[in-house]
Amino acid sequence: MPEAQYPEIRTLALFSGMTDAHFEALMRGAYVQNFPPQIDLISEGEPSDFLHVVLSGSIDLYSEWNGRETSMATVLPISTFILAATVRNAPYLMSARTLEKSRIVLIPSQDVRAIFDVDGNFARAIVGELGQCYRAVIKAQKDLKLRSSLERLANYLLRQQKRAGGAADFDLMFEKRRLASVLGMTPENLSRAFKGLQPYGVAVNGTHISIRDQQDLERFARPNPLIDDHAI
Amino acid sequence: MPEAQYPEIRTLALFSGMTDAHFEALMRGAYVQNFPPQIDLISEGEPSDFLHVVLSGSIDLYSEWNGRETSMATVLPISTFILAATVRNAPYLMSARTLEKSRIVLIPSQDVRAIFDVDGNFARAIVGELGQCYRAVIKAQKDLKLRSSLERLANYLLRQQKRAGGAADFDLMFEKRRLASVLGMTPENLSRAFKGLQPYGVAVNGTHISIRDQQDLERFARPNPLIDDHAI
DNA sequence: CGCTATGTTGATCCATATCAATAAGTGTGG
DNA sequence: CCACACTTATTGATATGGATCAACATAGCG
Numbered sequence: 001m002p003e004a005q006y007p008e009i010r011t012l013a014l015f016s017g018m019t020d021a022h023f024e025a026l027m028r029g030a031y032v033q034n035f036p037p038q039i040d041l042i043s044e045g046e047p048s049d050f051l052h053v054v055l056s057g058s059i060d061l062y063s064e065w066n067g068r069e070t071s072m073a074t075v076l077p078i079s080t081f082i083l084a085a086t087v088r089n090a091p092y093l094m095s096a097r098t099l100e101k102s103r104i105v106l107i108p109s110q111d112v113r114a115i116f117d118v119d120g121n122f123a124r125a126i127v128g129e130l131g132q133c134y135r136a137v138i139k140a141q142k143d144l145k146l147r148s149s150l151e152r153l154a155n156y157l158l159r160q161q162k163r164a165g166g167a168a169d170f171d172l173m174f175e176k177r178r179l180a181s182v183l184g185m186t187p188e189n190l191s192r193a194f195k196g197l198q199p200y201g202v203a204v205n206g207t208h209i210s211i212r213d214q215q216d217l218e219r220f221a222r223p224n225p226l227i228d229d230h231a232i
Numbered sequence: 233m234p235e236a237q238y239p240e241i242r243t244l245a246l247f248s249g250m251t252d253a254h255f256e257a258l259m260r261g262a263y264v265q266n267f268p269p270q271i272d273l274i275s276e277g278e279p280s281d282f283l284h285v286v287l288s289g290s291i292d293l294y295s296e297w298n299g300r301e302t303s304m305a306t307v308l309p310i311s312t313f314i315l316a317a318t319v320r321n322a323p324y325l326m327s328a329r330t331l332e333k334s335r336i337v338l339i340p341s342q343d344v345r346a347i348f349d350v351d352g353n354f355a356r357a358i359v360g361e362l363g364q365c366y367r368a369v370i371k372a373q374k375d376l377k378l379r380s381s382l383e384r385l386a387n388y389l390l391r392q393q394k395r396a397g398g399a400a401d402f403d404l405m406f407e408k409r410r411l412a413s414v415l416g417m418t419p420e421n422l423s424r425a426f427k428g429l430q431p432y433g434v435a436v437n438g439t440h441i442s443i444r445d446q447q448d449l450e451r452f453a454r455p456n457p458l459i460d461d462h463a464i
Numbered sequence: 465c466g467c468t469a470t471g472t473t474g475a476t477c478c479a480t481a482t483c484a485a486t487a488a489g490t491g492t493g494g
Numbered sequence: 495c496c497a498c499a500c501t502t503a504t505t506g507a508t509a510t511g512g513a514t515c516a517a518c519a520t521a522g523c524g
Contacts, residue, residue, distance in 0.1 A: 044458055065378040066454050072373065084363040093370045093458055116359070120352025127348070127355055130362040131316040137369040138325045141304065144376055145416050146297040149480070177502065184377050189480055191504055206489090206503095222298050226276055226325055381512070409470065421512055423472055438471095438521085 008078055009053055009105060014129050017121040026115055030107040041096040041104065048085035048092055050106040054078065057102025060178065061094040071181035073140075074099070074174065083129060086112050099174065135232075142227050149185045153193045154221035156183060157202065159228055161211055168214070172207040240310055241285055241337060246361050249353040258347055262339040273328040273336065280317035280324055282338040286310065289334025292410065293326040303413035305372075306331070306406065315361060318344050331406065367464075374459050381417045385425045386453035388415060389434065391460055393443055400446070404439040 006027065009015060015023055032055070035041065041052065044063055052059075059075040072094050075081045085092050086109040115122055143152055156179075164170035172179060180190035194204045200220045201212035211217055225232055238259060241247060247255055264287070267273065273284065276295055284291075291307040304326050307313045317324050318341040347354055375384055388411075396402035404411060412422035426436045432452045433444035443449055457464055 063374045063378065063458075065374065065456055065459065066383075068378050070374070070377040072370070072377075084366045087359055088363040088367070090367070090464055091458070093367055093374070116356065120355055123352055123355035123359055124348065126359050127319055127362060130359060130366055131320045134316045134362055134366040134369065135320070135322070135325055137366065137373060138304070141369060141373055141376070142295045142297065142302070142325070144373070145302040145304075146295065146300050151298075175502075186481060187503070188482080188505085192480090195504095224297055226295075226323070227297065232322055407470070418513060419471070420473085420514080424512090427472095 008055065012053070012078060012080070014080060014083075014125050015122075017125050018115070018119050019121075022115050022119050022122065026107055026111055029111045030105055032103060032105050035098045035102050035104060037098055037100045037102075039098045041098065042082065042092050044092050044095045046092055048082055048090065048109050051080060051086045051109055051112050052082060052096070053080050053105035053107065055103040055105060057104075058099045058174075059102065059104075060097050060099050062097070062181075063094050069181070070184070071178055073136075074178075074182070080129070083126065084133065085109075087116060087126060087130075089113065099178075136230070139227050144184055146227075149183065149189055150193050150196050151221060152183045152185075153190065154197055154200070154202075154217060155223050155228055157197070157209060157211065158214075158217065158221055158223050159230070160209075161214070168212065169208065169210050172209060175207075240287065244285070244310060244312070246312060246315075246357050247354075249357050250347070250351050251353075254347050254351050254354065258339055258343055261343045262337055264335060264337050267330045267334050267336060269330055269332045269334075271330045273330065274314065274324050276324050276327045278324055280314055280322065280341050283312060283318045283341055283344050284314060284328070285312050285337035285339065287335040287337060289336075290331045290406070291334065291336075292329050292331050294329070294413075295326050301413070302416070303410055305368075306410075306414070312361070315358065316365065317341075319348060319358060319362075321345060331410075368462070371459050376416055378459075381415060381421060382425050382428050383453060384415045384417075385422065386429055386432070386434075386449060387455050387460055389429070389441060389443065390446075390449065390453055390455050391462070392441075393446075400444065401440065401442050404441060407439075 006023075009027075010023060015026070035057075041059070054075050054077045056077050058077075059081065060071055061073045061075060061081065062069055062071045064070075075096075081096065082092055082094070084090075089109070116126065143155070147155070160173070161167070161170055176190055177187050180187045183190065185193070194202065197217070197220075200217045201214075202217060203210040203212065238255075241259075242255060247258070267289070273291070286307050286309045288309050290309075291313060292303055293305045293307060293313065294301055294303045296302075307328075313328065314324055314326070316322075321341070348358065375387070379387070392405070393399070393402055408422055409419050412419045415422065417425070426434065429449070429452075432449045433446075434449060435442040435444065
């Protein structure tokens with residue numbers, strides 16, 4: 001793996017605390033690859049051969065059952081995915097595909113486990129990461145079980161607005177078809193849900209969103225830090 | 233904390249790999265307490281002061297939002313809960329209450345974090361535990377997003393049957409009211425769902441379940457290891 | 465034994481899915 | 495650059511899963 005890739009990976013919380021020797025041991029077997037859009041990287045059920053790091057682009061984590069499919073999450077740079085499967089040496093629970101042209105680092109899972117076994121700092125960093133992932137899924141599950149689809153959309157928009165810097169106008173990060181799946185609804189229902197938020201000052205034009213009266217939308221959405229705050 | 237409690241906690245995967253010195257340091261600040269049924273142990277949003285270990289009884293993890301409530305999971309002996317909040321030093325995302333008379337060990341979270349900081353083996357054990365918790369929630373989310381309530385119930389019954397040893401007859405572990413909440417439906421809908429499974433050979437009498445033709449039920453339920461296998 | 469919580473059943477309502485048709489983008493090759 | 499194909503988004507009509515409301519039955523429990 002080319003030395004030029006080191007720095008941006010090294011700065012990830014997951015890798016920043018380990019010794020140079022261990023980090024280089026990890027990178028020795030790793031390699032970077034560019035993928036076109038809509039390429040399947042992994043399929044659920046396969047053994048976890050590689051820990052993946054997204055350097056650029058974006059990844060859709062999805063699952064299938066009985067002919068149905070749902071988007072579970074989106075991975076954006078710079079972060080890792082399928083860490084849990086790697087450390088547990090268990091099969092992937094989700095499939096992954098590129099959403100756009102993406103640059104991915106592949107680190108052999110056995111190398112990750114080998115360093116994990118001897119490097120306490122790396123183990124602690126993994127705890128931090130897994131703890132965060134776990135809490136993110138719990139929040140997603142609360143969102144699903146406690147809110148209607150209209151409420152999920154409203155809170156999603158408020159979260160995205162915050163991510164985009166808090167301005168009243170921003171753009172959706174991915175196509176509505178996928179947003180619907182992430183939010184656990186059909187595209188048709190999402191289309192109607194956007195209309196359902198018009199009375200609360202939400203205007204949609206393609207991927208562009210305007211939130212006219214944030215107070216008003218919040219009164220309806222009732223965002224809650226224990227569901228919506230990504231930092232906690 | 234009385235010495236007599238040590239062994240059963242010590243054998244937990246989470247604590248079995250650490251040195252005696254560290255384990256005793258953890259136990260020094262810990263204490264055991266007996267709680268009656270229906271007692272709130274923690275509330276979501278509170279700082280994570282204690283890591284909890286259930287020695288006997290059972291615990292309901294639940295969440296609330298906007299006047300609604302949902303059961304997220306049930307904790308059975310002998311296992312820990314709210315580990316993620318403890319290691320991240322973050323507020324609880326779920327509330328916990330006893331379902332029956334329960335015996336709980338309370339270990340100060342700061343002690344857990346202190347040992348975690350110096351004991352690599354403990355850190356690795358926590359990775360194992362968190363990885364498993366994370367994967368369990370992912371499976372639960374797939375169950376919720378990919379299956380109808382009837383399918384969730386059918387697969388739940390098959391999982392419980394396996395847990396109970398695989399016999400055709402077994403008893404539900406908790407009341408239907410709570411089961412409905414865990415499965416993400418109303419009690420009325422659960423009642424009807426049980427009827428809806430009669431054509432597949434499911435008979436219900438109070439908390440007692442009989443699965444007349446497992447093949448038939450499985451043809452409907454289509455259990456999948458990547459959702460239903462707790463071991464993977 | 466009665467009180468209270470839980471479970472069942474029925475009637476109805478509502479949210480969301482499904483089906484179908486159209487419109488609007490988006491990319492491709494001539 | 496346009497015409498075409500193809501995917502995505504919207505809109506309408508309808509079906510259905512599941513929630514809600516209400517009445518009643520049942521089972522624990524003091």
